[in-house]
Amino acid sequence: MKPVIPLRLLLASAAALLAGSAFAAPTITRLNPPSALFSYGDTEPPYISRFVPGQRFDLQATIQADPGTTITSAVFKVNGKTVAASPAASALTAIGGDKFSATVRGFSDSQSGVKTLSVRVTQSNGLQATATGNYEVVEIERGGRKAKNIIWLIGDGMGIAHRTAARIVSQGVALGKSVDDLAMDTLPVTGIVTTHSLNSIVTDSAPGAHCYSTGNKANNGQEGVFPDDTSDKWDNPRIEHMGSYLARTQDKWLGIITTADVEDATPAAFAASTQDRGAGTGICDMYLDEAVANHNLHVLMGGGRKWFLPSSTAGSARVGNTTSSGADYVVPADVQAGWSVPAGAVDPSRDLIADFQGAGFYYAPDNTGLNAMPANTKKLLGLFNSGHMDVSLDKIQNRRGGGAAPGSLIATYPDQPMLDEMTNKALAVLGKNRDGFVLMIEGASIDKQAHNMDTERWILEAIEFDRAIDRCIEFQKANPDTLIIVTADHECAGINIIGGSLLTNAQLVNNAATGGGTVASMRTSVVGTYDNAKFPAYDIATDGFPVTMDVDHKMLIGYAASADRYEDWLTNATYNQSTAVRDSTSGFFVAGQATSAGVQAAVHTASDIPLSAGGCGSAAFTGVFDNTDAYFKAMQAAIGGTNDNPNREQCHPRRGHGHGHW
Ligand SMILES: [Zn+2]
Secondary structure, three states: OOOOOOHHHHHHHHHHHHHOHHHOOOEEEEEEOOOHHHHHOOOOOOOOOEEOOOOEEEEEEEEEOOOOOOEEEEEEEEOOEEOOOOOOOEEEEEEEOOEEEEEEEEEEOOOOEEEEEEEEEEEOOOOEEEEEEEEEEOOOOOOOEOOOEEEEEEEOOOOHHHHHHHHHHHHOEEOOEEOOOOOHHHOOEEEEEEOOEOOEOOOOHHHHHHHHHHOOOOOOOOEOEOOOOOOOOOOOOEEOOHHHHHHHHHOOEEEEEEEEEOOOHHHHOOOOOEOOOOOHHHHHHHHHHHHHHHOOEEEEEEEOHHHOOOOOOOOOOOOOOOOOOOOOOEOOHHHHHHHOOOOEOOOOOOOHHHHHHHOOOEEEOOHHHHHOOOOOOOOEEEEOOOOOOOOHHHHHHHHOOOOOOOOOOOOOOOOOOOHHHHHHHHHHHHOOOOOOEEEEEEEOHHHHHHHOOOHHHHHHHHHHHHHHHHHHHHHHHHOOOEEEEEEOOOEEOOEEEEEEEOOOHHHHHHHHHOOOOOHHHHHHOOEEOHHHHOOOOOOEOOOOOEOOOOOOOOEEEEEOOOOOEEEOOOOOOOOOOOOOOOOOOOOEEEOOOOOEOOEOOOOEEOOOEEEEEEEOOHHHOOEEEEHHHHHHHHHHHHHHOEOOOOOHHHHOOOOOOOOOOO
């Protein structure tokens, strides 16, 4: 059992009693990195904050001083030895309300083990206080083959049912067996991942991806940082990302591709450092200013062009401050010094595409441009939409000559690539680095369309994502020293497969056209459970996607983490229509039990998520483990090497294949 009474609070009140109310000691209210030892006096594992040897992170304490006093010094010690502030910068800053923050930037610890971190602070009246926490530097075992390339495939929001649904639709089930496998099903190793964030059992996508890129927990909405006590989006204690660490120590390159806006939480968690996942202007500037320089960022693709256009250009979303939604960035002097990064600037008129091109990037505005990429391209920027890219159902409909769905941006951006096409180009560029790469590929709208409870659209997103996985598996076969990890950041919408339709599509269409409306006509007469679900069958076109999702006796989906909605079981012609309106005249009302911050959308759940892995170092990804563990398993393979492959030869580059060197 954990101690119920926070020991730290008991000690603090004892100290205050001894000192007397007129001369109360300062109180240390936060100590970063976060630890159970500081928060509730627990010295036992699991240790909340862990790092690989040499991984950089900031130390920070928040101190509540007595009214009318200041904090004059803060001394951090690790295992009793004073942390030298130099060469890292340190700062003691008044943050308002008699609060101070004491920070050591860019600290690192190369010795494995559990370390005690303490901070002793002195108030201007001479009174002192001490707080203690801990962190662990994990041991990296040496030997075996190193994973040269690491590919993270994150199906945002993809729980077990999203995978099953994509398999039933795209591969079929007959006589009780799947006719064929998803690409992700063919990966040899499977694990179950827990997804909780630092401040909630239910994570959002920022800490849900930050855990894979840093090995640590973050609060919801935050990426690349630990929480602090200021409203500044850019001054939080930082943790070094995998891309930066492996660029610094192994000259690896970093690639980030997504079907979302490139500033969205999952892609940004692999390169940006901010407590606000919504700071689009600053995050996109950071990609060039920090990630190209410090992470060897060589590939960035997705939507989000609005952040890259100067404010004078129509469609620009660049923001001229550091505080509001979509903010630009400026980092404090101690961050600049401690992390060797530029200051940043409020520069709404910046032409960020031109600046990327000036840094040697080939820019593709659409799929035609992507296909025209010169073979010798070593840096690639692709921005295919103003915000999030359109989803596969609408992209495919347009490619088949079906035109632009209402509500979509297909008419404005008719030539958007599919995720497997982006993946091919990313691998072509990154595969040129003899020292390997880290590539994050996100299927973003599995989540976004699950939030929207748009069944057909998220199923096609999962199929699109699986086609990108297939490209990576092909690459891995030619480059055996590649580790592939397929997982999610969290489950979205409490999705499950509840059965199959008792009706033909013509009957469903007729029900909807005649007002549907009632539970009797739209639920009881439609939803076939158990035996009556049978085996819904979908024809797959040569483009790899279903000819139609509106087949007779189609698969039916339910949502356990839903908001109010209406259901008529038919494909929604309009993209992203409000669920307060959608199908309200054709369907029946389904009462939800959750809403997301006033938005009528399904929410994330705390359910565990599946993980599949293959290639060099993949054997470690088995069992039930925390999301931060996945980072350390991958880093073990990249830094220390691995002998525990499903197939011992998997890490050995084969002569005449790929770009391996040995
Ligand atoms: Zn989500």
